[in-house]
Amino acid sequence: MNEHVFALDIGTQSVTGIILQKTNDSYKVIDFCVRQHKERSMLDGQIQNVVQVAEVITEVKCALEKKHGLLQHVCVAAAGRALKTIQTEKSISIIDKPITTEEEIKHLELSAVQQAQALLAKENKHNFTNYHCVGFSILHYKLDGEKIGSFIDQVGKEATVEIIATFLPKIVVESLLAALERADLTMEALTLEPIAAIHVLIPESMRRLNIALIDIGAGTSDIAISNDGTVVAYGMVPIAGDEITEAISDHYLLDFKVAEETKRKIINDQEATVHDILGFESTITYEDLVPQIAESVDRLANLLATEIRHLNAKAPQAVMLIGGGSLTPKLNEKLATYLQLPANRVAMRGIEAIQCLKSNEGLPTGPEFVTPVGIAISATQNPLHYITVYVNDKVTLMFETKQLTVGDAIIQAGIEVNKYYGKIGLASIITFNGKKMTLRGEYGDPPTIFVNDQAATVDSLIASGDKIVIHKGKDGKNSTVTLEEIVGDMKEIPFTYNDQEFVLKPVYQANGQIVDKNYLVQDKDTIHVVMAKTIADFLSEQTLLNDQEKEDFFVIVNERKVKLDKGSTIILVNGKQANMTTYIHEEDQITMTPSENVTVKTLLHQLDKQFDYQIHVTFNGEPVELKQNRMTMIRDDQPLEETSELHHGDRLVLKETNVRAFIFQDIFRYVDIDLSQIRGSYKLYKNNELTTFHEEVIHGDKLEIVWE
Known part of the structure; x- marks a missing residue:
């Protein structure tokens, strides 16, 4: 059985009419006619003047009717240049919630397409429903601004999908219908010019x-x-x-x-x-x-x-x-x-x-006739229809450019998928160790989708009359976090200090009260979590650290700062020299030698000076030490002895005194002689030679007094 197909290619400069004869699965060009527009009644695929375009269509129709009889039904196509293409990107935060399923990615892609649809409507001051999405493609996935292959299980701050989406304005189809009606033609089938050409040139x-x-x-x-x-x-x-x-x-x-x-x-x-x-x-x-x-x-x-x-x-x-x-x-x-x-x-x-077109002598063979022939064949093989679906009980008309999915219906219905996610639970704002911290609530569940009461996804195929229901996801729970979840696993550290066993443990405080690690943090809590890490931290906790151990010992001598080594604590960790800022590790052996009392003698020793001048002699066979002050140390206007204790930060005045030579009579300040029991005369000897009380003595001299 032979069947004739009449198609029109309504272009910017001309209208081409073509008649094909269909025999089973093959086609043959029977006739064609081309007429130029007399005025610029078409612009970029959009009919600007319906009446003028209808007149040219009528000319083509009448020319073909003279040879082939009455033509009432026609296949047409929307021009590719009439389509509107928008490039945009959509981002979501994935902090604490990485993308784990393909469904989540699909939802992000749909949100990007809806954003493109809204941008197009805003640019042209139309409602988004005035545009049919006829296709979109993914240009890039980006993680924190860097291109990436997939979002699944990626860790970052922000996931972004960049898409390019194409929309067909409803007015293009409506103006086509109006022009055909004026030419006494009924649209038998509709397609898009690029789809028509691809379908006839490329095997399925x-x-x-x-x-x-x-x-x-x-x-x-x-x-x-x-x-x-x-x-x-x-x-x-x-x-x-x-x-x-x-x-x-x-x-x-x-x-x-x-x-x-x-x-x-x-x-x-x-x-x-x-x-x-x-x-x-x-x-x-x-x-x-x-x-x-x-x-x-x-x-x-x-x-x-x-x-x-x-x-x-x-x-x-x-x-x-x-x-x-x-x-x-x-x-x-x-x-x-x-x-x-x-x-x-x-x-x-x-x-x-x-491939499905038979050759025919005398008829065109060039590339300019691919689109008209494609319209005739594609419009019969793969016509585009309007279908009706119900999205949350809302009637939604869709242009069937391909196998339609739930996602396509969601876009056309204007439902913003991201608004159907459950809300994030309430956050808690706390002060943690002096800094503000926000504890997020749980993320809400994704929306659930049903097609004709059967569970579905955004990729599920749909047909005319389908009832699609989208339920909002369950809201997330409010923030419920324990102290342990905030700080993580703070491991206890066993060690020994001066042969005594200790364990470093974290100390948890909530609003000034000691709590355990399982404490459930509440909004506006003030939390302090402290764990000793250094030797100084440990000693502070144990109240073993006095002022002298906390810092180097020094005094001010004659307006000059003098640091005293002997005033510092000696610290050894596992036998090696350490200091107060050394970190404590598991099983460390720590020993500390407390600082000794610091005296005037300690200071003078460090200054390489002697407090007094001394010599050793013998008197009547007994050793005697003679000494006199070489230095004078004054604190707060009071002279100090060599054994006087010094304090951290003391301000001291140090003066050197002139040392005189010792004489024989100085010995009597160091020995006791009871002269009341002695009768007679005496003689003085120095090194077995007669001498006098005023004779100078030096170190090692042998002194004697002999009574007669």
Whole structure:
């Protein structure tokens, strides 16, 4: 059974009508008709003047009806350039809550798409429901601003997903319907131009490949990126074939229409004879033309490559060129160079590449007819329908550009997934060791999703009439944290101090009261947790550290600070010299020799001075020590003895005195002689020689007094 399919490609410059004959699974072009717009009634794929566009559609329809009879139903497509593409990113905090499931990542992606939808609506002052999301792709995952492959179990502060999403304005479809109605046509099926071209050029088994399709028209070049069996991104470059035509017109002084005809003729016949605006005739060959348009071709290729990388985040596996502009000389080679692809990965494709289309002599075969043929075939094989689903009892109309999921319905319904997460429990704000600290409450649970009363996820497929219910997740519990959870495992440290066993343990205080480590911290608590770490910490706890041990012992002598080594405590840890700031470790053996009392003698010894001058002699066979002060030490105007104790920080005055020679009679200050019991005369001897009381004596002298 033969079936005829009528399709319209409503472009910016012209309307192309085409009739295909369908026989089983194959198609054959029966006829076609092209008519130019008389006015600029189309702009960037959007109908600007419904009446004028309807008139051109009617011309095409009538021309075909003369040969093939009444045409009432038509397949059409929304232009790729009518699609709106938004790039944005969405971030969430993952402090204390890393992402652990793919579902959480999907929720973040959906939030990013919804943000893009809201941005688009804001830019155009429309409601978000005026746009259908027809696809989105992930550009990058970022952890704390750095690109990353996956969020699963990553630790950081912030997770960010960067997406590019494409939306179809409802007004595009509505204006199409209005123009068709004026031309007495009913829309039989609707598709998107890039989807139509991809579906007829790429076999279903190959649609998983990452391929860029570029439809190069007159004023714009439309780009579609396919991956994993669907179109994931759309874009547009605002230059195309007209850029090349203008270059020809400028160089050869040709009218624009003549330049366009010349371009086509040279591409088809390798040369063309033209008359410029001055009337001179010349013949332009393909070889002549290529260098004259090289700069424009290079610019077009560069812009196309840049947009493809922007949409796809990398070069695709291959690029297909369709549309009249794809015939531009050397364009495929330049584009391959900019994308760093092999030359055979960028190719022009005509309708002869459509496998299900039978050849037909006398009918077009070029790349400019791929889209009209694709519309006719794709609209019958893969038509886009509006479906109705119910999201939380709200009627939601969706444009079926692909297999729709719960996530797509959530986007179209305008439900913000992040608002359906349970609230975070109340936090507690405490003062911990003098610093403010916030203890977060537990995170809320994610939302639960049901489709027709069956548990589902955002990736679950949906069909028309499905009832989708999203329940808010359970709120998180308020902050419930113990002291041990805040400080962690503070290990006890056993050691010995002066042969006595001790254990360092943390001391927990809450609001001035001693508590244990299992104390449940409350909002506004003042917490102190202290654990001795150094020898000084330990001694302070044990009240074993006196002022002298806490710091070096010094006095001020004649306005000069003198540090006394003998005033410091001697500390040994495991037999090695240590100090008060030494950290205590498990099983350390600590010994301390307390500081001795510091006297005037201690100070003078350190100053390498002697308090007195002394000599040793014998008197009547007995040893005697003679001495006299060499130094005078004064504190608070009071003289000190050699044995006087000094205090930390004492201010002292030290004076040296003149030392005189000892004489014989000085001995009587050190020996006792009872003269009342003695009768008769006496004689004095020094070293067995007679001497007198005023005779000088020196160290080692032998002194005697003999009575007669």
